[in-house]
Amino acid sequence: MRDPASTPRPAAHERPVILDVHNISLSFGGVKALTDISFDVREHEVRAIIGPNGAGKSSMLNCINGVYQPQQGSITFRGQQFRHMNSRQVAEMGVARTFQNLALFKGMSVLDNIMTGRNLKMKSGLLAQAIRFGRAEREEIAHREFVEHIIDFLEIQLHRKTPVGRLPYGLQKRVDLGRALAMEPQVLLLDEPMAGMNVEEKQDMSRFILDVNDEFGTTIVLIEHDMGVVMDISDRVVVLDYGKKIGDGTPHEVRGNPDVIRAYLGTTH
Amino acid sequence: MGFFLETLFGGLMVGMLYSLIAIGFVLIYKASGVFNFAQGAMVLFAALAMARFSEWLPAWLGFESLVLANVLAFLLAMVMMIAVAWLIERLALSKLVNQEGISLLMATLGIAYFLDGLGQSLFGNDIYKIDVGMPKEPMMVLESTFQGGLLLSREDLVAAVIAAALVVLLALFFQKTSTGRALRAVADDHQAAQSIGIPLSRIWVIVWSVAGFAALVAGIIWGSKLGVQFSLSLVALKALPVVILGGLTSIPGAIIGGLLIGVGEKLSEIYLGPMLGGGIEIWFAYVLALVFLLVRPQGLFGEKIIDRV
Amino acid sequence: MFYRENGQFKSTYRADQQIFPILQDRVLMLLFLVVAFAVVPAIASDYWFRAILIPFLILSLAALGLNILVGYCGQISLGTGAFMAVGAYAAYNFHVRVDGMPLIVSLLMGGLCATVVGVLFGIPSLRIKGLYLAVATLAAQFFIDWAFLRINWLTNNSASGSVSVAGLSLFGLPVESAAQKYLLCLTLLVLFALMAKNLVRSAIGREWMAMRDMDVAAAVIGIRPVYAKLSAFAVSSFIVGVAGALWGFVHLGTWEPAAFNIDRSFQLLFMVIIGGLGSIMGSFFGAAFIVLLPIVLNQLPGWFGLSISTALSSHLEFMIFGALIVFFLVVEPHGLARLWSTAKEKLRLWPFPY
Numbered sequence: 034m035r036d037p038a039s040t041p042r043p044a045a046h047e048r049p050v051i052l053d054v055h056n057i058s059l060s061f062g063g064v065k066a067l068t069d070i071s072f073d074v075r076e077h078e079v080r081a082i083i084g085p086n087g088a089g090k091s092s093m094l095n096c097i098n099g100v101y102q103p104q105q106g107s108i109t110f111r112g113q114q115f116r117h118m119n120s121r122q123v124a125e126m127g128v129a130r131t132f133q134n135l136a137l138f139k140g141m142s143v144l145d146n147i148m149t150g151r152n153l154k155m156k157s158g159l160l161a162q163a164i165r166f167g168r169a170e171r172e173e174i175a176h177r178e179f180v181e182h183i184i185d186f187l188e189i190q191l192h193r194k195t196p197v198g199r200l201p202y203g204l205q206k207r208v209d210l211g212r213a214l215a216m217e218p219q220v221l222l223l224d225e226p227m228a229g230m231n232v233e234e235k236q237d238m239s240r241f242i243l244d245v246n247d248e249f250g251t252t253i254v255l256i257e258h259d260m261g262v263v264m265d266i267s268d269r270v271v272v273l274d275y276g277k278k279i280g281d282g283t284p285h286e287v288r289g290n291p292d293v294i295r296a297y298l299g300t301t302h
Numbered sequence: 303m304g305f306f307l308e309t310l311f312g313g314l315m316v317g318m319l320y321s322l323i324a325i326g327f328v329l330i331y332k333a334s335g336v337f338n339f340a341q342g343a344m345v346l347f348a349a350l351a352m353a354r355f356s357e358w359l360p361a362w363l364g365f366e367s368l369v370l371a372n373v374l375a376f377l378l379a380m381v382m383m384i385a386v387a388w389l390i391e392r393l394a395l396s397k398l399v400n401q402e403g404i405s406l407l408m409a410t411l412g413i414a415y416f417l418d419g420l421g422q423s424l425f426g427n428d429i430y431k432i433d434v435g436m437p438k439e440p441m442m443v444l445e446s447t448f449q450g451g452l453l454l455s456r457e458d459l460v461a462a463v464i465a466a467a468l469v470v471l472l473a474l475f476f477q478k479t480s481t482g483r484a485l486r487a488v489a490d491d492h493q494a495a496q497s498i499g500i501p502l503s504r505i506w507v508i509v510w511s512v513a514g515f516a517a518l519v520a521g522i523i524w525g526s527k528l529g530v531q532f533s534l535s536l537v538a539l540k541a542l543p544v545v546i547l548g549g550l551t552s553i554p555g556a557i558i559g560g561l562l563i564g565v566g567e568k569l570s571e572i573y574l575g576p577m578l579g580g581g582i583e584i585w586f587a588y589v590l591a592l593v594f595l596l597v598r599p600q601g602l603f604g605e606k607i608i609d610r611v
Numbered sequence: 612m613f614y615r616e617n618g619q620f621k622s623t624y625r626a627d628q629q630i631f632p633i634l635q636d637r638v639l640m641l642l643f644l645v646v647a648f649a650v651v652p653a654i655a656s657d658y659w660f661r662a663i664l665i666p667f668l669i670l671s672l673a674a675l676g677l678n679i680l681v682g683y684c685g686q687i688s689l690g691t692g693a694f695m696a697v698g699a700y701a702a703y704n705f706h707v708r709v710d711g712m713p714l715i716v717s718l719l720m721g722g723l724c725a726t727v728v729g730v731l732f733g734i735p736s737l738r739i740k741g742l743y744l745a746v747a748t749l750a751a752q753f754f755i756d757w758a759f760l761r762i763n764w765l766t767n768n769s770a771s772g773s774v775s776v777a778g779l780s781l782f783g784l785p786v787e788s789a790a791q792k793y794l795l796c797l798t799l800l801v802l803f804a805l806m807a808k809n810l811v812r813s814a815i816g817r818e819w820m821a822m823r824d825m826d827v828a829a830a831v832i833g834i835r836p837v838y839a840k841l842s843a844f845a846v847s848s849f850i851v852g853v854a855g856a857l858w859g860f861v862h863l864g865t866w867e868p869a870a871f872n873i874d875r876s877f878q879l880l881f882m883v884i885i886g887g888l889g890s891i892m893g894s895f896f897g898a899a900f901i902v903l904l905p906i907v908l909n910q911l912p913g914w915f916g917l918s919i920s921t922a923l924s925s926h927l928e929f930m931i932f933g934a935l936i937v938f939f940l941v942v943e944p945h946g947l948a949r950l951w952s953t954a955k956e957k958l959r960l961w962p963f964p965y
Contacts, residue, residue, distance in 0.1 A: 173628070
């Protein structure tokens with residue numbers, strides 16, 4: 034359960050809506066991945082998207098993120114509506130994400146990987162960077178400081194110069210999170226951040242996610258399979274099944290929803 | 303009109319020759335996912351082997367029959383190509399299985415240089431003749447329709463027929479035999495194929511040997527027409543645009559692509575060339591391929607390339 | 612025990628991010644520069660300058676440019692020779708058509724023209740990659756080969772594309788003797804190497820490497836693929852163009868399009884692969900290797916008391932190049948540069964085994 038001693042903030046239903054998904058439908062050729070999905074995400078909350086395999090959760094995230102363009106529907110971010118936006122524009126608007134299969138830059142070190150997250154904030158031109166002395170160097174150092182805070186936060190200081198390809202899976206996932214955090218996002222999309230982790234790693238990751246939500250106030254939308262984690266850390270949950278929404282509410286409400294139970298356990302005859 | 307048709311035929315014939323070389327590319331790509339920059343060098347190597355062996359064997363073994371010399375030289379050259387295939391698989395391919403495409407591509411570049419050097423060290427670097435009895439005199443056709451008739455090269459026609467036969471043979475091989483099926487499985491997914499027990503190494507040796515066979519046939523035909531010399535390996539670079547046009551995974555595509563490039567080159571040289579200063583043959587094929595790459599990268603008959611996140 | 616970092620703690624990010632963080636490396640580099648600038652011009656023979664040092668310097672510069680494109684940004688290019696040609700001929704045109712044009716300006720303008728052409732032929736990289744891009748760059752190579760042969764205006768109306776320059780001078784100082792040419796090339800190489808190193812360790816360098824490693828994820832972080840790829844082509848072509856201009860002006864004096872043909876492109880690619888993809892040092896190693904190998908091969912039989920014909924020697928060169936390419940790709944895909952850094956790692960522990 035959420036730690037009651039954490040910073041008090043306005044109740045969930047009083048916070049403004051930061052992300053609003055309207056009637057999103059997505060198909061690939063003849064296959065309908067998402068059918069008429071609508072839900073909202075309020076500022077500062079932790080919103081989980083759950084559902085059986087193949088329910089369309091990653092596709093939903095990809096739509097929010099601009100990787101897929103939905104055929105119908107629109108997404109509103111802070112009142113700004115968009116239907117066709119590419120990933121870069123979405124990134125500029127303050128939405129960051131991690132990937133289910135880790136899309137890290139294998140040839141670069143941990144430090145460099147997280148530094149790439151700062152790219153949007155770097156202003157020096159090509160020539161300034163070539164000369165480096167002066168403005169470009171100061172900017173580089175300033176961003177390095179910020180990234181070091183993230184490295185401290187995620188407790189991966191020992192590995193900062195290691196090429197990410199050499200790290201164990203759990204640490205790679207942290208680097209993925211770090212890179213997303215480096216973008217100073219307002220909304221963080223996490224695609225199965227706990228996949229493939231053992232109990233301790235999951236506890237660490239949950240702690241990081243909650244800390245990010247508490248300290249930086251980042252809104253979190255996460256896809257997760259581990260029900261225990263979902264019940265523990267999320268404020269509200271959306272349930273998908275076969276591309277349709279079948280549940281929406283607090284973890285407690287959703288847990289009792291017969292449709293949700295049926296989707297996971299199948300019908301009894 | 304007559305001149306146009308002659309140019310057209312000439313282009314088709316040249317195109318056929320390109321296709322012969324391109325077939326080797328497609329074979330290797332289809333079956334191992336490797337883009338073989340060394341195909342041209344293989345053609346040269348095979349042609350050199352054939353030319354020199356047909357010269358040396360009569361001297362070594364003391365007989366005079368040209369037919370026998372050619373047959374024995376062919377067999378010996380084929381043995382050499384199989385040996386080359388085996389060496390390539392053993393020393394390069396098997397070690398580079400897990401690396402990305404760009405490494406394999408550059409490795410074949412290295413193999414090309416190696417084969418060029420090896421071929422010339424072993425067989426010499428003069429111009430050599432191949433005489434397999436290809437008809438040399440041109441023939442006149444359609445004398446009733448066009449005044450004087452159209453000039454056609456018999457040799458090129460024979461080459462075209464051989465190329466067509468080769469295509470049919472290979473298509474049957476891929477579709478009907480179990481080895482062909484295994485080859486297609488390997489091309490799709492190396493690891494999956496291995497995990498169901500397909501012997502990767504043996505398959506690759508087979509593929510490269512078959513490509514070596516295609517290279518030998520191409521080398522004989524080209525060599526018979528132009529003489530065997532180093533520039534053969536550069537002409538073979540032309541086969542790259544051919545497979546881009548036709549599609550990397552399609553053998554019929556290699557034929558169509560070759561024909562298009564051959565005709566395109568000849569026609570553009572005659573009709574476009576004078577406006578641009580002449581000699582545009584050296585880049586026409588590549589620029590055409592470039593246009594295709596921007597508009598339809600998989601070529602006319604290739605499979606669509608999908609990038610997944 | 613000499614190559615230890617004991618006591619060399621960094622207390623600022625600036626110190627941590629230096630090009631040569633280890634003191635011994637800095638000392639070595641300084642020594643090296645002193646030798647290169649002051650000692651070599653005094654003692655090297657004309658043969659050494661013309662046959663070894665000057666080609667090495669210019670080809671290192673070209674390899675540096677190519678490494679940025681292929682090694683750091685992962686875009687394959689088989690048309691480097693063509694971009695060198697653009698640099699050389701453009702510089703030539705500026706040099707002869709404009710009275711009193713300073714040498715350095717001609718060289719840089721050559722680089723800029725190569726940049727324009729490079730970006731143009733880099734546009735296909737926005738849609739295709741790997742071997743398809745290789746074919747597109749071949750189109751550039753052959754087209755440009757033809758252009759300088761047939762389009763007379765480009766070569767100041769020379770019929771065969773053959774041109775020559777003489778009597779060069781830089782800010783009033785003559786660039787005639789081998790030693791003077793050497794110093795010019797060395798200075799330019801050091802400057803460009805420094806700027807290249809700065810670029811690859813800044814934001815743009817990380818963008819390039821991100822494009823190389825996983826371009827789909829790069830877009831999601833906010834990296835613009837178009838900008839990243841085209842900037843790589845631009846920077847790379849600029850450096851290669853200047854190298855081409857130097858090759859024509861300083862090394863050859865008289866040249867024709869064949870000096871920049873596909874063999875040159877392959878040669879540069881081999882330098883980058885053998886030297887080490889994605890490494891500035893690697894470009895130097897690769898260039899040194901490729902420049903020295905033919906010379907060694909020529910002399911080697913003599914050392915053993917054998918004699919082989921020049922034809923056989925050049926065939927052997929081909930075979931050895933080819934075999935080495937495959938060898939490096941199999942054994943050490945990161946080339947000589949990786950072998951060098953591995954050796955340094957061992958040296959840090961010496962005399963202990965681990």
